Structure formats: C-alpha cells, structure tokens
Amino acid sequence: MILLTSDTETKPTAAMRAAIAAAEVGDEQKHEDPTVLRLTGRVADLLGKEAALFVPSGTMCNVIAVRAHTQHGEVLLAERDSHVLRAEGGGAGMVSGVMTEPLESERGAFAPATLDAALDRIGALPSPYGPRPRLLCLENTHNFGGGTVWPQDRLDAVCETAHARGLKVHLDGARLMNAAVASGLSARRICEKVDTVWLDFTKGLGAPIGAVLAGSREFIAEARRLRQMVGGAMRQAGIAAAACLHALDHHVERLAEDHDNARRFAEGLQAIPGIRLVHGLPETNIVFFDPRAAGWTAADFAKAAASRGVKLVPVAGMIRAVTHLDVSRAQIDEALAAIRAMMGRG
Structure with missing residues (x-):
C-alpha cells in the first residue's frame, strides 16, 4: 500500500531505531533525562526562544499553550480551518473555557486588516459586556490550506498588529520545518515575532512520538505545570527524544x-x-x-x-x-x- 493519507504514516528508520535503543535516559519529570534536556535546549535555540518543553503530541502543545495564555471567558482567534479549531476535539473550549473567533483567509494566511476587523467586531475596548480577546493562534504550514507557507512579511505584520492590540501570538508549527525548507528561511526567523511556538516530530520528520513547545522561561514553567494537569508528565522519555534528535540531524533537508x-x-x-x-x-x-x-x-x-x-x-x-x-x-x-x-x- 502506498500511504498518502498523512505524513504521520512515517515509520522510524533503522538508524532512528538504533538511536532510540542507545538513548541515555533519566527521570524527565524531575529534569533528569539527559536526552530530553539536549532536545529541548536544541529546539529552544532553533526557534529562538528561552526555553522549551517536551510533550507527547502537538495537540497537547496547543491545549497547554491556549490554557497558559488565556483565562476562562476570553477569546481565542484563529483561521477558520486551523487545526486548533477544527481538529482537536474542542480541546481549547473544554480545557481553557475560551470562546473562539474564526478568521477568514485565503489558504490559511490572512492580512492584518482581517485581524483588526475581527477585533473591532468583538469589541476590543474594555467593557463589561464583551469577551476579552487574548490570544491569536497561527499555523505554518497551514494544513487544510494545502500546506500553505505564510509569506514572512505578512506573518510579521499580523504578529505586530496582534501585539499592538494586546494579544499574545501562538504558532502551531506542526510542519514548521516544511515551511523553513520551502521558504529558505530559518525556523528562528519564521518564529521571530511569535510569543510561543511548537515543533512536531511525528510528521515529515519521521519520529514515532513527540513535540516540543517553546517560549519564555516563565511560559515554559507554567506549561510544565499544565502538562502535569493534562496527564503528560513523563519518565524515561529520552527514548522518544532520541528519535527527535536523530530527525533534526537527518530528516530536515x-x-x-x-x-x-x-x-x-x-x-x-x-x-x-x-x-x-x-x-x-x-x-x-x-x-x-x-x-x-x-x-x-x-x-x-x-x-x-x-x-x-x-x-x-x-x-x-x-x-x-x-x-x-x-x-x-x-x-x-x-x-x-x-x-x-x-x-x-x-
């Protein structure tokens, strides 16, 4: 069978399996797994952020990030076909109690004016009546837009607009390295203006499990606490992190x-x-x-x-x-x- 349903169909290569077998491990929950620490340090540097956290899945990254950035009753804005709205079982609403505001776009990438119009429609000024917009989620590449790569100038401008209007910006980077390879830009440059971002290893990078969420040290400390709440704390996770490190070495270009x-x-x-x-x-x-x-x-x-x-x-x-x-x-x-x-x- 030729498997074209998803890049999650990938199986670990023989070399990746060897890296898994040879992984040095410790108790990740206690910050004692050396392979996980190498991975999170490397990804934080790759994405230009202060710190990072290893979690089982990219969906968990989004669930944790939305919860860390928002309070119940606030508004999450995202493109209407984005993964966080369309393919996560309503996790943002269930875990974080947020309202969602879908944004129209052309293949997943919208203009700053679209964000401004949505915020004006919600009512961004302090009011006892309207919910408070708090977080903008972006996706690069955009899955349901056909693997769209955000034009970098537009991505930067949308982030600047969001920040100017009091929002944090979270980037769903499930296929971020696809965007980097296609655009010729570094992952660090792509993520320069976002507050938080995650990178998935189970898609084109070919690892069997794992994603890394990155942001400020303060954000990652809170994300670690929230990971415990949603059941994602891990022990000898180095066997999974070793596959991710192998992917960074061999499966990006x-x-x-x-x-x-x-x-x-x-x-x-x-x-x-x-x-x-x-x-x-x-x-x-x-x-x-x-x-x-x-x-x-x-x-x-x-x-x-x-x-x-x-x-x-x-x-x-x-x-x-x-x-x-x-x-x-x-x-x-x-x-x-x-x-x-x-x-x-x-």
Missing part, C-alpha cells in the same frame, strides 16, 4: 524531496480530465484535489484507490494526499498510474 514529490503528484493529477486541484500546485507536501467532476464522491474515490494500492483520505468532499519519507518518487508514479487506470486512462 530531505523534506525538499517530499515537496518535489507532492508537486509531481499534483502535476500528474492536473493532467487527468475530471480532477481539479483545489489549491493549485503545492508549496510543500500536501495536495488537495476534487474528483467530483469525473463523477466520483471523495469517499468512493478513496475506496477505489485503496483497492488499487493507494491509500488516500477524504476531507470535506475533497481528497488529501500527503508525501513523506516513506513515499518514493517511484511510488508517486505508481500512484498516478493507479489513478489514471481508475479514470479509464491507464
């Missing part, structure tokens, strides 16, 4: 291969009558396409593709395909051949 493969896949789809690329050619490793003009529902298309050895996922009437280190150029061509055969052109 190769993300460009995933981007090239996604573009090859998209160009091949574009040549098949009846298939429409939803977001055009991809910037990174995510392709959304619509087969309905050819008479397929997304669910039926995915089922038929699976019967031919290509695993895809239907999302909101569309099909999502994600390239990663376990999908080769040859497999991309095989997947296209299978889809052409489905469409009667193979």
